[in-house]
Amino acid sequence: MLHLITRQIARVRADSLARNSVGIMATSAVNAALGYIYWIVAARALPTSTVGLGSSVVSAMVIVSLAIYLGPSSTLIARLPNRTTRDDWLVTVLGTLVVCCVATLVVAVIALFPLELLLKPLRPLRDDPVLALWYVFGAVGWTASGLLDSVYIAERRADYMFWRNAFSSALKLLVLIVLAVLPEHRGATTIVSTWALSGILGTFYGLYLCHRHFHRLGRIAHASASLRAAMTEEALLLARPSAGHHAISVSGLLPTYLLPIVVTARLGTRENAYFYVTWMIGSAIFMISPAVSSAIFAEGSYDATRMRAMARASLKIIMAMIVPSTLIVGALGKPILHLYGADYAAAGFGLLLILLLSSYPDAITNISVATLRVRGALGRAAVLNGTMAVIAVVGAWVLAPAYGIAGAGSAWLIAQIVGTIGVIVLRRRLWPPADGTE
Secondary structure: OOHHHHHHHHHHHOOOOHHHHHHHHHHHHHHHHHHHHHHHHHHHOOOOHHHHHHHHHHHHHHHHHHHHHHHHHHHHHHHHHHOOOOHHHHHHHHHHHHHHHHHHHHHHHHHHHHHHHHHHHHHHHHHHHHHHHHHHHHHHHHHHHHHHHHHHHOOOOHHHHHHHHHHHHHHHHHHHHHHHHHOOOOHHHHHHHHHHHHHHHHHHHHHHHHHHHHOOOOOOOOOHHHHHHHHHHHHHHHHHHHHHHHHHHHHHHHHHHHHHHHHHHHOOOHHHHHHHHHHHHHHHOOOOOHHHHHHHHHHHHHHHOOHHHHHHHHHHHHHHHHHHHHHHHHHHHHHHOOOOOOHHHHHHHHHHHHHHHHHHHHHHHHHHHHHHHHHHHHHHHHHHHHHHHHHHHHHHHHHHHHHHHHHHHHHHOOOOOOOOHHHHHOOOHHHOOOOOOO
């Protein structure tokens, strides 16, 4: 038995697709595990309305970050395989970090005003400058750390992504525990500040990993003028494909962070606390397919001639993991939710079952989008993700008042089913052709 396990580990290490997939899924697992504990502590130590407000501000913070870095992060995965020298690599990575962090800072500040005006539950952002500052700096930190994760995926070393995220998640939990026991730190700032600190300090740790394992950080061998020209040229090169990748990524992930805000606006902060915690538990399952799909994108950037075979193999891997996982989480769902409180279990179990069911069609659409990225069919992928995003968000807005948080989850499930039907019906355009024919 030990020999078989050792041989299987060696096989995974030798296969870059498998190694990257395992690293990304391990990252999701450690984030989920530490995230469970984090939200248990928050639910037990803080008022439900505080948890709801804090999670809504975190969602807004992450939305701003995603809106900036998702396109460039995907372009990094496609471009870094061609940046073979240290100087070229640093120009691409550091130039992208600087531009995206500055853009995030500007957008986060500008977004404060519509958030305060349009969403009544988020008006504490106007009245509490400390909360607003943590929101702004947290968005910048999450932009930088998200870009570094894409660097690890591009280098086919998602194991470093695992260690960076483990550091960030553990730090976030430890700071929450410290703040939660202090009576003067029991507001939404407690939650938002822990997320912001984990993003900022996680970025520094991520840069250290790059310095140690990829290329030494420091002076780039360019004259000042030529370095500025090189960074400007690199920014322009990244901008062209980034627009398409950006549309794909934002439309794909935005519903994940918009839905808590929709629930807060339609049902209130208390119901959003139940929704957010349940969504976080369910997301541990339906993050499996995005993890494998990211590995497909990275692998296809090195070799795009075997996309049909990669898609089939990845679908088998995903289903082999999703089937037992959904059965286990479904069976243990109520006890897991009871860890947060009896009211969380009563309100969230139906939503959890809906989210688990959504992981099956979600696998099909995620693989389709990953292969479309590699093939350069960015418009098709953006339309697919955009259609599902509109159905999910608009559907949640319509269904939540009548059906509660289960209505918001049902809108997400409907969006995934519609997307899967689209892939099947339009498979000649949305699924990779036979290998060697394109």
